[in-house]
Amino acid sequence: MTAGQLPRWVDLGLIPFLNLAAAFLVSGLVVLLIGENPLNAVYYLLLGSVGSVEGFGYTLFYATNFIFTGLAVAVAFHAGLFNIGGEGQAYIGGLGVAFACLALDQYVPWYVTLPFAVVGSAIMGAAWALIPGWLQAARGSHVVITTIMFNFIAAALMGYLLNSVMKKPGSMQLETRTFEDGGRLPFLNDIFPSAGFGFAPVNLSLFIALIACGLVWLLIWRTKLGFEIRSFGANATAAVYAGISPVRITVITMLISGGLAGMMAINEIMGSQHRLLTDFVTGYGFVGIAVALMGRAHPVGIILAAILFGMLYQGGAELSFEMPSITRDMIIVIQGLVILFAGALEYMFRPALIRMFAPSRPVSA
Amino acid sequence: MKKFLAITTALAGLAFSVAGASAETKPAVLYDLGGRFDKSFNEAAYTGAERFKEDYGIEYRDFEIQNDSQREQALRNFAKRGMNPIVAIGFSQANAVEKVAQEFPDTQFAIVDMVVDLPNVRSILFKEHEGSYIVGMLAAMASETGKVGFVGGMDIPLISKFSCGYKQGVKAVNADAEIFENMTGTTGAAWNDPVKGGELAKSQFDRGADVVYHAAGGTGIGVLQAAADAGKLGIGVDSNQNALHPGSVLSSMLKRVDIAVYQAFEDAENDSWSSGFDVLGLKEGGVDWALDENNAELVNDEMKAAVEEATQKIISGEIMVHDYMSDQSCPF
Numbered sequence: 001m002t003a004g005q006l007p008r009w010v011d012l013g014l015i016p017f018l019n020l021a022a023a024f025l026v027s028g029l030v031v032l033l034i035g036e037n038p039l040n041a042v043y044y045l046l047l048g049s050v051g052s053v054e055g056f057g058y059t060l061f062y063a064t065n066f067i068f069t070g071l072a073v074a075v076a077f078h079a080g081l082f083n084i085g086g087e088g089q090a091y092i093g094g095l096g097v098a099f100a101c102l103a104l105d106q107y108v109p110w111y112v113t114l115p116f117a118v119v120g121s122a123i124m125g126a127a128w129a130l131i132p133g134w135l136q137a138a139r140g141s142h143v144v145i146t147t148i149m150f151n152f153i154a155a156a157l158m159g160y161l162l163n164s165v166m167k168k169p170g171s172m173q174l175e176t177r178t179f180e181d182g183g184r185l186p187f188l189n190d191i192f193p194s195a196g197f198g199f200a201p202v203n204l205s206l207f208i209a210l211i212a213c214g215l216v217w218l219l220i221w222r223t224k225l226g227f228e229i230r231s232f233g234a235n236a237t238a239a240v241y242a243g244i245s246p247v248r249i250t251v252i253t254m255l256i257s258g259g260l261a262g263m264m265a266i267n268e269i270m271g272s273q274h275r276l277l278t279d280f281v282t283g284y285g286f287v288g289i290a291v292a293l294m295g296r297a298h299p300v301g302i303i304l305a306a307i308l309f310g311m312l313y314q315g316g317a318e319l320s321f322e323m324p325s326i327t328r329d330m331i332i333v334i335q336g337l338v339i340l341f342a343g344a345l346e347y348m349f350r351p352a353l354i355r356m357f358a359p360s361r362p363v364s365a
Numbered sequence: 366m367k368k369f370l371a372i373t374t375a376l377a378g379l380a381f382s383v384a385g386a387s388a389e390t391k392p393a394v395l396y397d398l399g400g401r402f403d404k405s406f407n408e409a410a411y412t413g414a415e416r417f418k419e420d421y422g423i424e425y426r427d428f429e430i431q432n433d434s435q436r437e438q439a440l441r442n443f444a445k446r447g448m449n450p451i452v453a454i455g456f457s458q459a460n461a462v463e464k465v466a467q468e469f470p471d472t473q474f475a476i477v478d479m480v481v482d483l484p485n486v487r488s489i490l491f492k493e494h495e496g497s498y499i500v501g502m503l504a505a506m507a508s509e510t511g512k513v514g515f516v517g518g519m520d521i522p523l524i525s526k527f528s529c530g531y532k533q534g535v536k537a538v539n540a541d542a543e544i545f546e547n548m549t550g551t552t553g554a555a556w557n558d559p560v561k562g563g564e565l566a567k568s569q570f571d572r573g574a575d576v577v578y579h580a581a582g583g584t585g586i587g588v589l590q591a592a593a594d595a596g597k598l599g600i601g602v603d604s605n606q607n608a609l610h611p612g613s614v615l616s617s618m619l620k621r622v623d624i625a626v627y628q629a630f631e632d633a634e635n636d637s638w639s640s641g642f643d644v645l646g647l648k649e650g651g652v653d654w655a656l657d658e659n660n661a662e663l664v665n666d667e668m669k670a671a672v673e674e675a676t677q678k679i680i681s682g683e684i685m686v687h688d689y690m691s692d693q694s695c696p697f
Binding site: 163164173174283317332 | 400426427428429430431432433434435437438439441442456457459460468479520521522523550551552553554
């Protein structure tokens, strides 16, 4: 069952739509079960996430996070690697951003700090993916196991650093001092004051995320390295036979993947929180997996999927605000259903659609 | 287009209803990441809000955040809808409260466990050291070995405030008493690690302690369990935890977040709201020790008399309990 059996619009449009519809149908049943009106729930979800410019600003803010972590997972997918360490890589990436901001914020304006923050976050994120990548390439330790273990090491390391090295003296919070203006990215509301983004934390890093999407597209489909990554992912044995070094491709792919995940911290740390604090990643790394799956590992798909998950995050918060009986745990259930149908059950509707759209071809394996 | 119209009308309706109802009390609570039913701190706030609802018949709104970005967002959502007063639970909310309180100068805010110095913010602090002093005295009097323990959650100044008051209380009864002190960890995970809490308590029992006081949130459940298993005594914290293991919990140091929330709501309802510091100690009933049927046999009349006398002396100022946070050090 390869992609070629279905028209492109079915593969890229109809299937994600059906999966999403199924997810919302089941979510609606759950909402009904707890005695609320599902249509009201959908109304509040949409009103909160896209009903106002400010709400949409929040949606875009979350989407920025998901674009970075989604791209990270997608790049690794293309090489047949399953990087589920985005959580830890983004967390350590925050260290790179914080170093740049803490060192420079008092002396230079933000646009001087920004390149250092971008490079710093990418380097730190990449460094965190280097060891799992190398272990996979040279020792065969499975990258799924090692990356997820590195998430825990990242949490422990950051806990230690924030506690004993970087903590603001006398504070109970595990956080660094707040950055001065030189360490803060402008909010979209500052760039486009008339657009009405209000207090939404969406900031300049949205554009960095979009640039990253373009660069990933160029890398994967327009460069020699991208071709090697895709070849290796499609058939590792054939790629090796064709002269592609598996160690090199695995390590380089993991470095790019980790770097992209690390850059998520620009949005959270330099764009919104303006200080490094514990557990700022709160699951964005894992949602990136679902975003990449749903977006078919293509930058355009990832942007759309990231906006969808941004809507779920923002609209979900508004929903549980408006309908207190829908707790935050319910919101996680709805997000989980979307991930389940869009990711794990991706192929559920596919056989039926193949029968519908390709009747002339025999349905063979 | 129809839908758009519907949305706009709904929004307009909302705006009117907010404007029309601004004089009423519409209280709101914002919980910390632990969530509404954490069996400790946040739940105490919930209890207070529920009691207010029962007594006054006034509905309140509350919200559990999922990530740090939602702190400000939720506070703003409350303020925009005309909720007043808005009580934020936990020191982590300080940055968000500071920001949002400036944006809505006509809305009253309150924050528990932290100081935000703004004209429309009430900062509610507790004298945990006073309550800890009292349970420290109880521990020293109940101990047969002359050795007692303390298990803290996350290693932050607030928890050292508990342990320092406790130590002073123990030494007040038995100047030669030995006190073992352990913190569970240095990150937020230390609040919810009952297994490690139990192990720390066991190691203190192995060294001879026979009463252990915890100030460790969810971790403390393991401490009290270990004490019950070993036939020793535990001391609970924040809420009344005496009933968790009847006969094995000597007492609980109550931190009445519920009273603080209730009072904030009540003051707003009675138009007697005051901003600024609100420090709740033994005198104000903000901290206390728990005595009920579950621990009645553990606390004899002599102990009761002693702590009641000490309570009076602390209230009158005759006994000064050292506040760790005042100088970031503990002389005991």
